[in-house]
Amino acid sequence: MTVNDIRPPATTAVHAGSPALTLNQVSLTLRRRGGAALRLVDDVSLTLGRGERLALVGESGCGKSVLARAILGLDRQIEVTGDILLGQQPLAGAGERRLRSVRGRRVAMVFQNPMGALNPLMSVGAQLTEPMRYRGVTGRAARAAAGALLSDLGIVDAARRLRSYPHEFSGGMQQRVALAMALAAQPEILLADEPTTALDVRAQEQVIALLDQVTRERGLSVLLISHDLSLVAGFADRVAVMYAGRIVHDDPVDAVFADPAHPYTRGLLSAVPRVDRAPGRLPAIEGTMPPPGRRPAGCAFHPRCPRRLDRCDQVVPLARPAPGGGAVACHLYDQTEQAERGALTPPSPAPNGGER
Amino acid sequence: MKGIAGYVSRRLASAALTLLLLSLVTFAMVKVIPGDEAHVAAGVTATPQQVAAMRSYLGLDRPWPAQYLTFLWHALHGDLGTSVSSHTSIAAGIGQVLPETIQLAGVGLVIMVAIAVPAAIASALRRRRASDAVVRAGVVVAAGLPTFWLALIAQLLLATDLRLFPISGEFSPHTSVPTVTGMSLVDALLADSPSLFWNGLCHLILPATVLALPFTAQLYRALRTEIIKVLDSEYIDAARAKGLGPARLMLRHVLPNAGGPAITVLGATVAMMIGSAVLVESVFGLNGIGAYLTQAVANSDRFAVIGGVLVIGAIIVAISFCVDLVQLIRDPRLRVLAAVS
């Protein structure tokens, strides 16, 4: 077994064929002792194409992490309704054995805290070769493969470092090791849950660059979860914005950054400081995101929205085609449809007089 | 590696210092306790001249530091003095009975681990409401039962009434085995007799279980708490996300990490078990160091008791040193701390 046998050739055809991962009207409910059920994620539909990079952004608590974990079925007390399809294979509600065959081998996950993801008592080499056993690669071949993987990820003297323990690496290095561990069983899809949040800025850049390189080389589809929009800009093909358990906006990355369709996305972007603007007070979105169980009727964002309409507090907006080519769940875009159908009543003006 | 070698040698030096202090403490006890050693040694009916002669013979008229050094010198050479009651070597006497106690504690440890570890794993994994509270209550009760009372009750119910186990002794009456190591089970194996081994084992199970019970409860609690804490960790999450099965997860990831405090508890347990063994031995008629020492107490043979204290103390210091080494092997992070400190 040589290094070349381990590294699959880079795919040139991006998004070819059927989607790698499909989520169709997925809802996640937490059943607590005492009967109370909490709806964490509501009616989420997403697709991840082959070789595509989808960024899932949102504030802490919007449900993005829960959603990613639900794909792998990591939290048994969370009820999953809807469909989660890996290619053609349904994952929602699958048994533990079936999920185990998928984890690592077809879908892998990288977590936020790199030190946390590594067993402090096992050598790095042992942890890397562990998932390889499921591919039938063991012993010397596995160690060689692990060493090659570490080198790929920029760790020098990889063969010797296999015997090192996690605490002997720095934070950025640990994240590389965690990434190597995720890639060890050659998955098709990588779920990256805030992989850079716990790192300093320089390490962040390095890890994202690394992620970019290795996923491109291996033709992986990537679901990148982050709350850092600037990080996402340079990496993702598409951005899905989550708010209070729902997907509110799903557009190609250029459209999201050039002219964001959803008011929430717009608010998020204007809150990011920019190099080409004079420093001053950053505009922040007023209010806070409601936690699960206390979400308002209608559009969950309406209390904070500068452009809300009358019906926003009654009717939950469905996903409509967005100007950028994706979808947006906002009543503002209902008008396009209505205008096309020739609505009888003109839409009422926004209560705070904001521009349409 | 150099750092670790330094740490180990420093631990050895500490252990040596501890043993030295132990000998000092025991010697001080002998001296401080009222009573004329010479008189006791010479016998109740001795004349004053005989007592004086005994005093100079035993070197009791020399200054204390000199006496201590002689005491230490002899102890290091394995001579713990002569028993005033039986007039035999104390070291030899202890050497005859100690293996039986060690065997009892050993079997007790095996039983303890065999019960506590699976129970802790099962309990940590299930965490169901009703059974959890019941088991917790049971554990507290088990830890609080007086060993000697439990021994009596067990003997009464299980051995005498229900006849499930033998009542006392190491073997059935009129059965014995040539003494090689002093441990009934090992000697039975050496004598190539499975039936004797089984006989000896049956006689040991009840006392060993009674001995181990309170400590089993402690180990179970410590281990269960640690396992629950570890199960909550992120690296277990990451390991599951790698697709690892429950067996591998538990054996290679959970237990090694949860084992730290448990190993420390095990080490401390051995010390306390040897103490408790005294009680169990007296109830079940086993001929271990407990019996030897109670006999010594009855004869006011303070040297024998001191000798016993010294020997057992030395064993315990050795065990705690070994526990430290085991922890070092288990957890590589400790090696870093050790090398630096």
Place this chain on the structure above:
Amino acid sequence: MALLVPGLPAARLNLRARLRSRLGAGSRWLDGLVLAVVALAVLLAVFGPLIAPGTVTTSNILDAMQAPSAHHWFGTDDQGRDVAWRIVAGARESLLSALLVVAGYSLIGCVIAAAAASGGKLVDEILMRLTDAVLAIPTIIFALGFAAALGPGLNSAIIALVITAWPVTARLLRGEIRQTLAMPYVAGARVLGMSRRRLLFRHILPNSLDALVVKWGADVGSTVLVITSLSFIGAGPQPPSPEWGAMVSEGANYITSSWWMALFPGLAIAVVAVAFALLADLIQERMAAGGER
């Protein structure tokens, strides 16, 4: 499961919180029971010998070996003495002496710990090795030695226990003190020029004593076990003392015929020991809950 659901203050999904809340809900009655038993035990310890009738120590062969009945709740022993009343009378020897022992070794342990923590590296090392040395001595065997020399009795048992038990307290307290010393607010206080003594008494000791207080509860229970064990083997209070361990020892001889002689005193020991252990648990829970607020 490092899953956090924000906005729900007490709803962390981890197991520790779940266990605690579960215990909190159903264990109200248990708390009450534990406190009641402990209070009863202490009352008996103090007033026991005063309320028990004088017949507790006198023989009455005519009544010997009677099974439990309405007249003698726990039966009578081989000397015709009522077992139940003897248990009441024996509470003082078994329990009060335990309290004395705990107080004694805690004091010594505190002194040693404070000395070790503030004395510099050499002092610390020597004291800690001394602690190790004494720790290595098995309590029961040492007490046997004491009994061999001083003659068996309550005094020798108490002294022996105090001598062998201080190391655990010393170790624990030294650890706590060192931890507290490492806290930022201590450095801050020193920078502000606080004297060492004031620092010690007003800040370090109070904060380090928390762990100790929890330990006291369980310690009393286990000390009762040790004292009774000692008298059982003959190194503690001797018959005709109504000390519970001695009672069990006497009862052992008649276990097959008059089982009540050994059963009830032992049961009393078990109940007291368990009650104190649960009390310690209770204290620990309350302290943890208080800290979180």
